[in-house]
Amino acid sequence: MAHAEALLLRGAAALVTGAAGAAARHDATDVRLADGVVVELGRGLQPQPGERVLDATDCVVTPGWVNTHHHLFQSLLKGVPAAIDLTLMPWLQAVPYRHRGAFDEATLRLAARIGLVELLLSGCTTVADHHYLYHPGVGHDAAEILFDEAARLGLRFMLLRGGATQVRQVEADSPPHLRPETLDGMLADLERTVQRFHQPGARPMRRVAFAPTTINVSLRTDELKPAACAARALGVRLHSHLAETVSTIEQLREVHGMTPVQFAGEHEWLGPDVWFAHLVHVTPDEQRLLAATGTGIAHCPQSNARLGSGVAPAPVLARLGAPVSIGVDGAASNEAADMLSELHFAWLVHRAHAGSRSRARPEGDGEAGADAVTANDVMHWASAGGARVLGFDGVGTLAAGQAADLAVWSLDDARFFGLHDPGLAPVVSGARPTLKWLLCAGRVVAQDDRVPGLDLAQLRADARAAVRRLMEG
Numbered sequence: 001m002a003h004a005e006a007l008l009l010r011g012a013a014a015l016v017t018g019a020a021g022a023a024a025r026h027d028a029t030d031v032r033l034a035d036g037v038v039v040e041l042g043r044g045l046q047p048q049p050g051e052r053v054l055d056a057t058d059c060v061v062t063p064g065w066v067n068t069h070h071h072l073f074q075s076l077l078k079g080v081p082a083a084i085d086l087t088l089m090p091w092l093q094a095v096p097y098r099h100r101g102a103f104d105e106a107t108l109r110l111a112a113r114i115g116l117v118e119l120l121l122s123g124c125t126t127v128a129d130h131h132y133l134y135h136p137g138v139g140h141d142a143a144e145i146l147f148d149e150a151a152r153l154g155l156r157f158m159l160l161r162g163g164a165t166q167v168r169q170v171e172a173d174s175p176p177h178l179r180p181e182t183l184d185g186m187l188a189d190l191e192r193t194v195q196r197f198h199q200p201g202a203r204p205m206r207r208v209a210f211a212p213t214t215i216n217v218s219l220r221t222d223e224l225k226p227a228a229c230a231a232r233a234l235g236v237r238l239h240s241h242l243a244e245t246v247s248t249i250e251q252l253r254e255v256h257g258m259t260p261v262q263f264a265g266e267h268e269w270l271g272p273d274v275w276f277a278h279l280v281h282v283t284p285d286e287q288r289l290l291a292a293t294g295t296g297i298a299h300c301p302q303s304n305a306r307l308g309s310g311v312a313p314a315p316v317l318a319r320l321g322a323p324v325s326i327g328v329d330g331a332a333s334n335e336a337a338d339m340l341s342e343l344h345f346a347w348l349v350h351r352a353h354a355g356s357r358s359r360a361r362p363e364g365d366g367e368a369g370a371d372a373v374t375a376n377d378v379m380h381w382a383s384a385g386g387a388r389v390l391g392f393d394g395v396g397t398l399a400a401g402q403a404a405d406l407a408v409w410s411l412d413d414a415r416f417f418g419l420h421d422p423g424l425a426p427v428v429s430g431a432r433p434t435l436k437w438l439l440c441a442g443r444v445v446a447q448d449d450r451v452p453g454l455d456l457a458q459l460r461a462d463a464r465a466a467v468r469r470l471m472e473g
């Protein structure tokens with residue numbers, strides 16, 4: 001991989017900073033980068049000795065996106081016909097659980113590579129992967145594989161160490177690969193993984209979080225507090241799925257007499273070091289509790305729509321001050337891992353949702369909804385918002401001293417011709433502009449829609465062979 005060169009990006013038509021509100025745009029056309037950080041933003045900057053100039057004329061520059069919830073192994077489980085129209089629980093049974101035994105070292109590595117390449121080509125430079133294929137005697141080191149694949153592509157990677165100490169109903173009579181771990185076994189592996197991979201600092205390339213798959217089912221209730229305490233003692237953040245569908249509400253009400261966020265709070269699973277995927281079904285009280293405790297959301301609108309789960313109140317959470325980020329979720333419930341299509345959908349779905357709640361006067365307040373979420377809001381969630389949720393303080397915004405993680409988008413397709421504000425293109429146009437350059441930590445990790453050194457035809461052939469094996473398995 002290339003080193004972090006001294007670079008001067010010149011002539012951009014629009015520059016999206018990743019910050020919120022009025023600071024979402026910068027009037028600079030040029031960005032100077034050195035030693036993996038942004039040195040200077042300005043207009044008419046002149047190249048210094050040793051700097052390579054990247055011509056960004058007519059291009060849009062955005063921060064590299066931060067994906068805060070994913071399951072890379074599912075990159076080989078897209079569009080399984082038997083489950084394409086199922087809701088979460090039957091889908092889990094028919095896809096991830098049905099096929100998880102097939103994910104040996106080679107299959108996991110291939111799936112991870114596919115998912116990471118997809119994300120990279122959508123402008124993503126930081127990936128948090130919720131990996132939960134753990135069982136006693138698993139036979140391979142998933143952390144080693146996943147960190148290695150991300151490093152080969154030059155991406156920042158956070159392993160959200162999933163798993164369970166008890167199995168769901170759907171996993172009764174489980175074969176060995178579906179058996180649960182002990183909490184001691186899980187925490188011992190977490191500690192080893194943290195010691196090996198977890199980097200301190202504001203711009204880490206590698207981080208680890210503790211992420212039992214779904215807190216209300218994956219751990220015994222009496223394990224939740226000690227597990228959170230042990231993870232915090234290791235200095236890592238906490239993550240899990242929560243309140244994805246109404247069945248979560250039913251389960252928690254029946255067994256514990258609580259709402260999901262209440263349950264999390266009861267067991268010390270709320271705070272600025274915690275973020276949950278989904279949070280689709282949360283009451284106004286729960287929304288306020290999330291905001292008051294600084295607990296974040298990985299908002300996964302496409303997966304939530306695909307599974308018929310609902311629309312999470314991400315705009316309300318953002319208004320209340322809770323950290324909001326974007327996750328594409330696994331490709332088995334999204335059929336892709338594309339940050340731009342996720343942003344486009346996030347931009348639209350909240351407007352549609354707000355509009356469908358509007359009521360005619362005099363009974364209601366009349367027409368509304370088109371300002372439910374702005375393009376700048378969703379770009380903020382997908383950059384600075386994601387970095388805040390993951391605790392990558394020096395990542396996610398384009399400003400001096402911040403990481404040189406950025407995408408340069410060329411608007412050379414007819415669908416972008418006629419745009420009054422080119423800075424809107426990555427969100428509103430519904431398709432990916434040409435990725436002229438993607439930089440992570442100041443290194444070029446993609447150029448002209450290609451990943452240097454990657455044999456895409458080989459990857460496609462390997463994927464086809466792996467899907468055949470999975471279908472026969």
Ligand code: ZN
Pocket residue numbers: 069070071130241277329330
């Ligand atoms: Zn998920």
